Amino acid sequence: MELIVIELRGKRVLTTAQLAENYEAEPERIVRNFNRNKERYVENKHFFLLEGEELRDFRAKGQIDLPQNLNKLYLWTEKGAWLHAKSLNTDRAWEAYELLVDEYYKVIEQPPQYSSLEVALQAALQHEQAIKEIKTDVDYLKGNMRIDGLQQQEIQQAAKQSIVQALGGKDSIAYQEISKKVFSAFWNEFKQYFKVPRYGDIPKVKHEEALRFISLWRPSTSLQMEIDSCNSQMAFE
Template sequence: MNQLPIQNPVKTINSREVAEMIGKQHKDLLRDIRTYLSYMLKANQEIKKGERKIAPSDFFIESTYVDSQNKVQPCYEITKLGCEMVANKLTGEKGVLFTAQYVKRFNEMEQTIKPNSTKLLLQTALKHEEEIEEIKTDVQVLKNTMRIDGAEEFQISQKGREKVIECLGGKDSNAYLKISKKVFSQFWRDFKKYFVIPRYGDLPKKRFDEAIQFIEEWYPDTSTRLEIKALNEQQSLDFGEGA
C-alpha cells in the first residue's frame, strides 16, 4: 500500500495487491491496465486543441518493485478511480467483493489524514472538489471516445449477418445463392456511411445501442429488393415446374 504524506494526499493500492484481491495473475492485470492506458492515449489524440486531456496518472501511476530474485519488476500504483475502472470489468460476486475491499481500504487511508488546522482542511477539501470535477470530465471524454469491445463487435457482426440473410429470404433462397455477396457489401457500406467510420469495429461504444437499432431497421435499396424478389419468385416457379 502506498500512503503519501499530507502534502500530496493521493492514496493508491499497489497492482500486486489488487491482483490478489480479484484473483488474477499480476501479469494479466498489468496487461489490462496497459490496455486502459492505450485507450486514454488514443482519446487524448482525438481531443480538440484547447480542451483538457485525460491524465493517466489520475488512474494508474507507473512504479516498480524488487521480486524474490532481487530483480526490478514493473507494477502500478492504482488510485481509487483506477480501482473503479478495474471493478467495472468484473461481474458477479467477484466484482462486489473487490468493490467492498477497495472502498474499505481507501476509507481507512482517508481517516489517516489529520489536518493540523482549519485552513489546511478547507484547502484540502477545495482541492479534492476540483480534482473530482476534473476526473468526471476525464471519464466523460473517455466514454465518448472509447470504441466497442470484442464482444460488442462480435454481436454487431452476427446481427448484421442475420439481417442480411433475412432480407435475402434465408440461406436456401435463390437470392442468397446468387447475390448474397452484393447485399452484404451494401449492408456494411451503409453501416459505415451512417456512423462515419472506416470499419464497424471503430464504432464508438456510446453508439452501440444505436447500431443495433440501425441493423434492425435496415433494408436493401429498392432496386436490390426488387432483384431479390424476382430471384426468389423464379425459384418458386422452378420448384412448381419440377413438381
C-alpha cells in the first residue's frame, strides 16, 4: 500500500483515514478510541490539530485532497500512531504500525543547513520541548500510578476499623450475624465511588481521599436499621 506523503512542521504525519486504512479499521473506530482516551493524547506530540487559517494554508499547499466543508483536521505523528495501535490491539494494527515506522515515519532526510545562531536557537527550542514532554509524561504517571502495598494495608485497616465500629464492635451480635454483609456493602460503595474494580487500583494521588472517604463512611439507612435490630437483642438478654 503506497501512502501519500504528508509533512507538517518537519514531521511526517497521517490523516485519520490513512491510519484507519493501514490498521484495517473503520475511521469511526479510530475517532471513538481517541475520544474515549483524550487525556492520553498530547497535542503537538501525538497529533497536530489544524483549524482556521492554518487549515486553509495547509489546504492551499495541496499535499492531499480535503473535503471543502472540513473545518478541523487531525494529523497523527508516529507517537500518535502507536497509541492508536495500542487502543486497537490487533495483530494487523501492530504489524501495520511497525511497517509505518520503518517505511514511512523513519525516512532519512538531508538536514537543512543552519547558521551557528540558528543551530543554538533550534537546540534551545528542542530542549524546551523535550522538558515539556517529560513533564507531561511525569504528570501522567503521577496521575495513574497505583497505591503501593503499605498504602493498601493502611486503607484496609482503616476500613476494617470503621466497619467494626459501625457494627458496634467485635463483641456485638451484629458483628457475629451480618458482618459479611456490611463489609460487602462498604467495599461495593467504596469501589463504585472511586470507579475501580478493587481498592488496590486506586491512584496514589487519591490515597488521602480514600482515607477521608473511610472516615466519613456510614451504613445506609436500611443497613443501619438492620444493625440496630441485631444489637437490640443484646439489651433483652
